Amino acid sequence: MCATCGCGPTSHHEHGYSHGDQEKKGKTIVDIEQDILGENNLLAARNRGFFEGRNILAINLVSSPGSGKTTLLERTLTDLKGELNFAVIEGDQQTANDADRIHATGTKVTQINTGKGCHLDAHMVLHAVQGMKLQADSVLFIENVGNLVCPAMFDLGEKERAVVISVTEGEDKPLKYPDMFHSSTLCIINKIDLLPYVKFDIEKAKEYARKVNPSLEIIELSCTSGEGMHLWYEWLKSKVLTPA
Ligand SMILES: Nc1nc2c(ncn2[C@@H]2O[C@H](COP(=O)(O)OP(=O)(O)OP(=O)(O)O)[C@@H](O)[C@H]2O)c(=O)[nH]1
Numbered sequence: 001m002c003a004t005c006g007c008g009p010t011s012h013h014e015h016g017y018s019h020g021d022q023e024k025k026g027k028t029i030v031d032i033e034q035d036i037l038g039e040n041n042l043l044a045a046r047n048r049g050f051f052e053g054r055n056i057l058a059i060n061l062v063s064s065p066g067s068g069k070t071t072l073l074e075r076t077l078t079d080l081k082g083e084l085n086f087a088v089i090e091g092d093q094q095t096a097n098d099a100d101r102i103h104a105t106g107t108k109v110t111q112i113n114t115g116k117g118c119h120l121d122a123h124m125v126l127h128a129v130q131g132m133k134l135q136a137d138s139v140l141f142i143e144n145v146g147n148l149v150c151p152a153m154f155d156l157g158e159k160e161r162a163v164v165i166s167v168t169e170g171e172d173k174p175l176k177y178p179d180m181f182h183s184s185t186l187c188i189i190n191k192i193d194l195l196p197y198v199k200f201d202i203e204k205a206k207e208y209a210r211k212v213n214p215s216l217e218i219i220e221l222s223c224t225s226g227e228g229m230h231l232w233y234e235w236l237k238s239k240v241l242t243p244a
């Protein structure tokens with residue numbers, strides 16, 4: 001089990017114990033893990049009810065560090081200002097850098113610093129939401145901590161989960177981190193402006209993502225050049241128009 005978040009898989013080897021060893025020592029690692037996730041799921045259900053009752057479309061943005069989550073939000077919040085009502089929760093281990101960037105767009109934002117934690121959980125989101133006075137009929141973006149592993153396990157009560165990968169990361173990410181792609185509803189392949197300069201087989205990336213999750217929607221775009229951004233906006237508006 002991961003010492004910081006308790007989210008380690010049951011077959012993790014690096015901690016030097018097999019589960020048989022643990023059982024002999026009288027430890028109940030799997031039960032503790034289930035308790036943590038079970039409690040999280042209860043709070044996530046509470047968040048989901050809150051969002052649904054107010055027709056708030058909550059979108060959990062997940063990716064490895066630096067894939068472009070905040071840049072995507074900056075551009076989206078600016079381009080769609082006046083068309084949709086937005087609020088943002090920012091998750092990072094430290095700093096308010098991303099919240100400052102979102103604040104500069106004129107959007108309501110709350111920063112959560114997780115300290116040593118490597119993911120947001122439903123309780124953190126509940127706490128943030130309680131202080132935000134969210135508008136009904138709005139979109140809430142939740143930018144998770146940059147990490148392709150642990151955030152996959154923690155339901156925040158979101159309606160949609162969008163995983164962002166960028167073309168500098170390698171096309172094999174869906175195969176290496178299947179939980180994240182399996183649990184997401186949308187995959188954004190960002191930084192396509194860099195395709196001429198990096199070795200990244202975009203067709204393979206899509207094939208791998210669909211192998212892990214056949215129903216995953218995929219959008220290719222560049223937050224910098226703007227190419228493909230209209231596809232993301234169309235996706236977003238279609239979700240707003242289809243309340244839970
Ligand atoms: N070339 C290019 N660079 C981009 C694009 N989108 C984002 N970037 C750059 O990628 C870097 C990281 O972007 P961020 O938006 O901060 O990434 P992030 O996912 O929010 O990062 P963390 O919050 O640290 O996980 C910045 O230097 C951005 O300018 C893009 O479409 N093309």
Ligand SMILES: [Mg+2]
Nearest residue numbers: 069070098143
């Ligand atoms: Mg960010």
